Amino acid sequence: MYCRRCGRANRADAAFCDACGTRLGESADRALVPPVHSDTAAHSTPPSPQDHLAAPRHHLPEAVFVGRQREMASLHAALAEALSGRGRLVMLAGEPGIGKTRTAQELSVYATQRGAQVFWGRCYENPGAPPYWPWVQIIRSYVRERDAEQIRAEMGGAAADIAEIVPDVRHALPDLPSAPSLTDPEQARFRLFDSVTTFLINAARGQPLVLALDNLHWADRASLLLLEFLTREIGASRILLLGTYRDIEVSRQHPLFETLGELSRDRLQYRIALRGLDREEVGHFLDLAVGGQPTEELVESVHQRTEGNPFFVIEVVRLLAQEGQLASGSAHRPRGSAMKIPEGVREVIGRRLNRLSPACNQILSVASVIGREFGLEELRCTVDAFLAESLLDSLEETLAAHILEEVPQAEGRFQFTHVLIRETLYDELTAPRRAQLHRRIGEALETLYSADIGPHLARLTHHFGEAFQAGDRAKAVEYAERAGARADVLLAYEEAAHYYQMALDGLEREMMLDQRRRCRLLLALGEARRKAGDFAQALVEFERSLQRDPNRFRTIYGAAQAAEASNNRKVASEYYGKLLALAANRDTERPELAYAKVFVERP
Structure with a gap:
């Protein structure tokens, strides 16, 4: 289906545009600034331009985008370089709600209009992401839009x-x-990275690529x-990498800190x-969003x-409208000093949630424990039977209030419109209630995905781990060990070490x-850390x-390898010597022994 806002051609059954996220089927004007109506009056005819900011069942248009002229100019310049064959990486950094994702979406629209393909990869705060x-x-999004011959030609x-x-x-x-196996972990991961890179560069030869990596502060080390x-x-390619991250969360111990340091150094x-x-930009935003010139006091x-x-501006204006503090017609609006504007974003979110039904709030609390994104069946299997009966009605209520939104091109999946909403709901739960819900969610995931549980091991580890004190503790250890083994197979050695440590x-x-x-x-933990460098x-x-x-052969050999790689020749010689002694006593021949003998005899 054609998007009238950015011009992208989407699948016929798509509900949202892949490039800019606009709901498909809207007119170009509505996609930019859709009308929002007041709940203080019923309309038998289409609302007039003065009517604005609807009841809880309507929402403020996210498409309102003001300011950022300098930032957008820099992004346009970076895109122009990529289109001309000089690929690069641009990072958008800032606090939660500052507009990192929204700015990236605005560039996505512009890039699509300039003839580039835009693909998004989003990192999630849940530790259960693969x-x-x-x-x-x-890569999945790209593959699903291509036929087999084109995929084969570009991937080779x-x-x-x-x-x-x-x-x-x-x-x-x-x-x-199947891919041929390599015994050397560094070679195996290099081959994977080179394969992905070669494919993306090949794909960009046919049409430039913009790859948006959202919320990199939640990315795993392998990513x-x-x-x-x-x-x-990508310096000589037509690829623009666009990353977003919360700078306030990237301490010196954060995995992203090391990546940023490596990239900045070079x-x-x-x-x-x-x-x-x-202040002027906030006033312009209110003018576009509210539908009329706001008072100076309000701005x-x-x-x-x-x-x-x-984000806070959007939530505040939404709340004021829902509480009837923004009446139709600017002449009747109270001055800013007379308005009850909340002090913090959590208070804003809390007051908006209070306008939803009790059943709806209960379902949202459960959903917040599942994660930022969740499936309908996952939620249905977790909530109480009474809530399950009204689940669809409650979901419609949250969608209308713009607390949740449907995930584009993923039928039956939903996500919180902003991570701060999910965090607010989650933080309101007591520790025992959280643990109980994590256990129930883990059990639901076991049932739903029993036929192919591998891709869900990380999520199961997360939920049973969070429910450790109130759940099946042996199961928490089991899933952590299995998740570590799967991460090792996928060459994500840092993740493997993380899960083995959890176990x-x-x-x-x-x-x-x-x-x-x-x-x-x-x-297993020692092997994962050795493979990760x-x-x-x-060695520890x-x-x-x-x-x-x-006297375990594999452990002694692993210790010897780790000591050698650490340039600790004395310790390495001791362990290789133990290895040879152990083999001699057992009269065993193994391929590792030849190297051990050479190492020990080396002057």
């Missing part, structure tokens, strides 16, 4: 490697052989490493810091309370005395395992 999740979304021999993390590739190319790799290779990224709208009051944060922590919290399992997990910590994990099982 490795490489933003890249999986981008890289298709088998890419299919390991994006199953849709194998669905499109069912005769695709960030792929971003670093790709950024270094001058591979251009950073745009977004700040709040100024001043809203700007002071929101500090120009666009070990669970064993210790539960006081489980299964020493063989503990040694197995320590070995964290050799010093890998191997040595912890050897304290309980000193």
Whole structure:
């Protein structure tokens, strides 16, 4: 279906535009500034231009976009360079609600009009997202829009490697052989990154690509490493990488901090810091959104309370309209000083939620525990039977109030319109209630996805882990171990180490005395850290395992490899010597022994 706002041709059954997110079927004018009507009067005829800001069942147009002239000029220039064959990475940084995603969407519209293809990869705050999740979304969206021959031509021999993390590739190319295995983890991951990079550069030759990576502060380490790799290779391509992240969350210990440092050191990224709208821009926003010239007092009051944060401005104006504080006709509007404008964004959100039915609020609380995005059946299987009967009615109520929205091109899936809404609901729950809901959600996911549980192991680990004290503790450890093994297969070694550590922590919290399992997990953790290049910590994990099982061949060999990689020749020689002694006592021949012998005898 054709989008009248940005011009993109979408699938016939699409509800929203892939490029700009506009609901399809609206006129171009409505897509830009849709009318919003007051709930203070009933209309038997179409509303007049003076009527504005509807009842809770209407919403403020997100398409209102003001200010950002300097930022948009920089983005347009970066796009122009990419279109001419000089690819680059641009980062949009700022606090929550400052308009990072909205600014990226505005560039997406412009890029589509300039002939580029736009694909989005969104990172989610839930720890349950699979490795490489933003890249999986981008490649999956691209593959679903192409026929098999075009996919085969653009991916070439890289298709088998890419299919390991994006199953849709194998669905499109069912005769695709399995990727040849590599024993060296660094070589395996290099081949995957090179395969993805080669494919994207090939795809951009036919039509320029804009790849938007949203909320990178939630990205897994493997996704960030792929971003670093790709950024270094796109200088002569028609690819624009556009990332967004919350700068206030990126401390020196944050995974994104290291990525930003690497890219900045090599001058591979251009950073745009977004700040709040100024007073004039807030006034212009209110003029467009409210439908009439706002009073100076209103502009001043809203700007002071929101500090120009666009999300907060939207929520404040929405709330004022819903509470009847913005009457039709500017002559009857109270002055800003007379309006009850909330002090904080959570208060704004809370007062908007209070206008929904009790059943609706209960369902939203459950949904907030599932995550920013969730499926209808996931929610249905989690809520009480009484709430399940009115689930569809409650969802319609949340959609009309613009608390939730349908996920484009994903039938039966919904998401909170902003992460701050989800966080507000989640934070209102008591710790015991959260744990109980996490357990119920985990059990629902087990039932729903029992036929193919692999892609959902990370989510199951998250929910059973959060329900550790109130749920099946052994199951929390089991899923963490399985999630670690899956991440290792997908070459996401940092994620694998994270999950193995979770499993070990669970064993210790539960006081489980299964020493063989503990040694197995320590070995797996050491291997994951070694593959991720964290050799010093890998050696620590191997040595912890050897304290309980000193004669395990794989653990001794792992310790020797980690020590050698850390340039600790003395310790490496000791472990290789132990390996040879162990093999001699057991009269065993293994391929690792030849190298151990050479290393020990080396002067």
